[in-house]
Amino acid sequence: MPIETANAASETEMLPKVRLDLVRKYNVPGPRYTSYPTAVQFSEATPREGLLDDARADFAHGEDLSVYVHIPFCETLCWYCACNTITTKDHNRAVAYLDALEREIALWVPFFKNRPRIGQLHFGGGTPTFLRPQEIERLGAMIRAVFDFAPDAEVSVEIDPRRLTAAHVEAFRRAGANRVSLGVQDFDAGAQHAINRVQTLEMTADALRWVREMGYGSVNFDLIYGLPGQTEESFQRTLDAVEALAPDRMAVFSYAHVPWMRPAQKIFERTGTLPSPELKLRLLKLVIERLTAAGYAYVGLDHFARPDNELAAAWRAGRLQRNFQGYSTKAGLSILGLGVTSISQTAGAFRQNEKTVDAYSQRVAAGEIPVSRGVLLSDEDKRRREIIMRIMCDRELDFAALGGRFGVDFSQRYAPELARLAPLVDDGLVLMDAGHLRVPPDGWLFLRNIAMAFDAYFVPAEGRHSRTV
Numbered sequence: 097m098p099i100e101t102a103n104a105a106s107e108t109e110m111l112p113k114v115r116l117d118l119v120r121k122y123n124v125p126g127p128r129y130t131s132y133p134t135a136v137q138f139s140e141a142t143p144r145e146g147l148l149d150d151a152r153a154d155f156a157h158g159e160d161l162s163v164y165v166h167i168p169f170c171e172t173l174c175w176y177c178a179c180n181t182i183t184t185k186d187h188n189r190a191v192a193y194l195d196a197l198e199r200e201i202a203l204w205v206p207f208f209k210n211r212p213r214i215g216q217l218h219f220g221g222g223t224p225t226f227l228r229p230q231e232i233e234r235l236g237a238m239i240r241a242v243f244d245f246a247p248d249a250e251v252s253v254e255i256d257p258r259r260l261t262a263a264h265v266e267a268f269r270r271a272g273a274n275r276v277s278l279g280v281q282d283f284d285a286g287a288q289h290a291i292n293r294v295q296t297l298e299m300t301a302d303a304l305r306w307v308r309e310m311g312y313g314s315v316n317f318d319l320i321y322g323l324p325g326q327t328e329e330s331f332q333r334t335l336d337a338v339e340a341l342a343p344d345r346m347a348v349f350s351y352a353h354v355p356w357m358r359p360a361q362k363i364f365e366r367t368g369t370l371p372s373p374e375l376k377l378r379l380l381k382l383v384i385e386r387l388t389a390a391g392y393a394y395v396g397l398d399h400f401a402r403p404d405n406e407l408a409a410a411w412r413a414g415r416l417q418r419n420f421q422g423y424s425t426k427a428g429l430s431i432l433g434l435g436v437t438s439i440s441q442t443a444g445a446f447r448q449n450e451k452t453v454d455a456y457s458q459r460v461a462a463g464e465i466p467v468s469r470g471v472l473l474s475d476e477d478k479r480r481r482e483i484i485m486r487i488m489c490d491r492e493l494d495f496a497a498l499g500g501r502f503g504v505d506f507s508q509r510y511a512p513e514l515a516r517l518a519p520l521v522d523d524g525l526v527l528m529d530a531g532h533l534r535v536p537p538d539g540w541l542f543l544r545n546i547a548m549a550f551d552a553y554f555v556p557a558e559g560r561h562s563r564t565v
């Protein structure tokens with residue numbers, strides 16, 4: 097029987113049922129698919145010239161760009177953190193870092209035929225608000241010296257409400273920022289002490305007041321479930337506080353326990369404070385039920401948005417994009433990553449900058465683009481990237497349309513991959529007929545598992561990826 101075609105508008109109104117038995121069954125290590133191929137495939141052996149030629153060809157088209165700027169510094173380390181950060185209280189390190197960033201921006205200029213234009217800009221970290229207000233102003237001026245901005249450019253910044261002042265918020269606003277993401281994680285004092293991140297409700301409320309007063313548009317809160325010390329009761333109280341503050345969007349991430357990559361997380365094993373897998377699943381269920389009941393649309397995986405927010409609108413219109421910052425609203429923009437560890441994405445390649453500030457600064461001082469590794473995409477990689485991004489963003493595959501684009505009979509060419517989905521079909525998490533695959537709301541938690549079926553490089557193994565749910 098043919099499956100019903102998707103109706104995104106009505107599906108955002110539907111609530112996924114969280115069946116804990118299925119979550120247990122499919123909660124295996126797997127990539128987050130913020131890219132395909134994933135970062136595991138990036139290699140220092142990839143010919144550097146090939147990586148730069150692909151950028152040159154892509155940027156020469158003159159299309160709007162998505163630019164990512166990485167500020168790596170944090171004053172203290174949050175023990176759960178899996179980001180690329182440098183812990184220091186020496187704010188003067190930012191001055192030399194901005195010098196290096198300015199050099200890197202200048203090195204990219206010859207890659208553009210005309211003055212490049214930004215459609216989307218994201219300041220991430222680390223902690224972008226580690227920069228002092230005058231340094232934020234300088235960063236903004238450095239970018240404006242080279243790039244124009246599209247009239248509807250989305251410019252977002254990650255804000256840590258601890259140690260924040262109104263002057264930081266104002267400086268980023270003057271640098272063009274019009275959206276913010278506030279790191280919250282959890283309001284419970286016990287959980288905050290357990291993760292070495294003490295952030296009072298007042299700090300978050302002040303940050304929110306400042307960004308609202310200064311005319312920022314969409315405000316996102318980042319929360320994490322599965323942190324040490326969390327209980328259902330404590331997380332209920334956190335969600336009460338979050339709902340009262342009413343952010344426009346929320347990313348509620350599953351705590352990723354990857355101590356082989358982030359040794360600070362071993363502290364949680366020593367203190368024995370991590371929630372049991374069972375409790376973690378109950379927290380997830382709580383999050384989805386509470387936020388959808390509060391009127392947030394469940395946009396996918398770990399993202400929630402008010403129905404009138406641009407993220408929910410982009411999902412309804414089929415314009416959702418997935419990149420290294422998670423879900424975003426502007427599909428199809430090439431990404432230029434600036435700064436240490438930043439990743440760029442163009443039509444045929446991913447490339448990543450040097451991973452230490454020393455190596456990064458030395459490369460740019462020597463007049464070299466600081467790319468250290470990457471991957472060049474084969475035609476088959478590009479096809480699989482398209483399939484995986486459609487699953488992650490649209491939750492639907494139209495076999496005839498994809499087959500037409502790829503010049504293959506989709507069902508035949510990808511028969512082994514489709515067959516791998518049989519257990520998910522049997523469990524009602526994937527609907528499939530001869531011409532379509534569709535993920536109904538109950539399957540939205542399992543998008544990573546569904547995408548894994550099409551990942552030609554995926555090797556099931558502990559110790560490489562976080563768990564999918």
Ligand code: SF4
Nearest residue numbers: 170173174177179222
């Ligand atoms: S402030 Fe953010 S980036 Fe820095 S250590 Fe904490 S979680 Fe990680």
